Amino acid sequence: MFKLAERMQKIPPYLFAELDAMKKKRIAEGAKVIDLGVGDPDLPTPRHIVEAMKKAVDKVERQKYPSYEGMYEFRQAVSEFYNRRKGVKLSPEREIIALIGSKEGIAHLPLAFVNPGDYVLIPDPGYPVYYASTIMAGGIPYQMPLREENNFLPKLDEIPSEIAKKAKIIFLNYPNNPTSAIATKEFIKEAIDFCIDNKIILAHDYAYGEICFDRYRAPSFLEFDNAFDVTIEFNSLSKTYNMTGWRIGFACGNEEILKGLLKVKTNVDSGVFEAVQEAGIAALRGDDEVIDEICRVYSERRDILVDGLNKIGLKAKKPKATFYVWCKVPMKSIEFVKKMLESAGIVATPGVGFGSFGEGYVRFALTKEKEIIKEAVERLEKFLGSN
Numbered sequence: 001m002f003k004l005a006e007r008m009q010k011i012p013p014y015l016f017a018e019l020d021a022m023k024k025k026r027i028a029e030g031a032k033v034i035d036l037g038v039g040d041p042d043l044p045t046p047r048h049i050v051e052a053m054k055k056a057v058d059k060v061e062r063q064k065y066p067s068y069e070g071m072y073e074f075r076q077a078v079s080e081f082y083n084r085r086k087g088v089k090l091s092p093e094r095e096i097i098a099l100i101g102s103k104e105g106i107a108h109l110p111l112a113f114v115n116p117g118d119y120v121l122i123p124d125p126g127y128p129v130y131y132a133s134t135i136m137a138g139g140i141p142y143q144m145p146l147r148e149e150n151n152f153l154p155k156l157d158e159i160p161s162e163i164a165k166k167a168k169i170i171f172l173n174y175p176n177n178p179t180s181a182i183a184t185k186e187f188i189k190e191a192i193d194f195c196i197d198n199k200i201i202l203a204h205d206y207a208y209g210e211i212c213f214d215r216y217r218a219p220s221f222l223e224f225d226n227a228f229d230v231t232i233e234f235n236s237l238s239k240t241y242n243m244t245g246w247r248i249g250f251a252c253g254n255e256e257i258l259k260g261l262l263k264v265k266t267n268v269d270s271g272v273f274e275a276v277q278e279a280g281i282a283a284l285r286g287d288d289e290v291i292d293e294i295c296r297v298y299s300e301r302r303d304i305l306v307d308g309l310n311k312i313g314l315k316a317k318k319p320k321a322t323f324y325v326w327c328k329v330p331m332k333s334i335e336f337v338k339k340m341l342e343s344a345g346i347v348a349t350p351g352v353g354f355g356s357f358g359e360g361y362v363r364f365a366l367t368k369e370k371e372i373i374k375e376a377v378e379r380l381e382k383f384l385g386s387n
């Protein structure tokens with residue numbers, strides 16, 4: 001009786017629903033399933049952050065409607081964080097707004113700047129929200145392939161100039177989900193120049209900016225010359241501090257772009273619960289050792305998984321960042337994932353779920369203890385031996 005709007009029909013059904021059902025079935029059958037599918041940290045939110053929230057909840061002034069742009073002190077804490085970790089100066093008044101998780105900001109940005117028929121450049125494979133938010137704004141997604149031979153960076157000079165001229169936004173995401181690739185300085189400079197030349201908003205999704213290994217540091221795009229002319233950077237406390245459930249992130253960079261996003265937000269939501277912002281302040285102002293420790297845990301798991309995969313004949317590189325391993329598989333990704341679940345009881349995400357150029361790959365998340373990852377490798381060895 002109630003037909004979905006045409007724009008919603010254009011958003012593909014949740015591909016992972018079928019896999020989810022299969023996983024539940026295996027569990028019901030008594031299988032001990034190891035889920036390396038979801039990108040949700042297993043580690044707890046650090047204690048001092050939880051305590052800050054508990055204290056804040058008791059304060060009456062924190063129980064009211066928050067401001068749209070976020071508490072001044074939260075934005076101040078973001079500014080200190082960027083200055084301390086990236087050497088980037090941000091004005092808390094003009095160059096930062098709080099978000100209800102960065103996904104919220106990413107989903108609302110196209111509504112602020114995209115007219116029906118405008119192009120939005122999105123990576124393929126990529127985080128599905130770039131595609132969905134473009135469609136919801138009436139825009140046309142233009143998929144930029146991320147190919148292994150180009151280190152999973154899009155080739156900007158392959159984008160036809162008519163499309164580049166009609167594009168309003170380009171979404172980029174480094175360190176990258178799902179490929180775990182990182183951006184070179186040359187690429188970031190090229191992307192900024194491309195956006196300046198074509199008057200395109202550079203929306204950089206920096207959700208994994210702090211999840212780095214082997215002394216690598218993933219730069220903020222705002223560290224580069226002229227970046228503030230075109231860039232909005234989306235950032236989040238979700239992955240940095242194991243706070244996915246808290247729903248707090250922020251956007252920073254170009255003032256005009258932030259104002260546009262805030263105009264949408266003031267008409268949709270009423271900001272982030274201030275007690276959660278107080279927890280965010282405690283996180284951002286806390287000891288950076290907390291982040292180092294989280295990265296140490298992931299890098300240890302990464303070594304176990306990647307060494308194991310390579311030993312049993314699957315090809316995966318050790319990522320320098322993110323908590324994902326992007327692994328080439330010898331068949332269609334959905335087929336591989338289904339078989340792996342059936343015979344080894346392991347869940348991973350088929351690459352094709354992130355776009356057609358993700359076909360032939362599977363994404364493993366490093367969000368389980370190392371003992372469990374070791375067991376996953378053993379099971380995989382048996383599984384591949386029998387196939």
Ligand SMILES: *Cc1c(COP(=O)(O)O)cnc(C)c1O
Pocket residue numbers: 039100101102103104127173177205207235236237238239244247248249
């Ligand atoms: C996890 C993730 C986000 C957003 O997370 P929030 O919890 O909404 O801040 C954004 N982009 C990518 C690529 C992610 O993996």
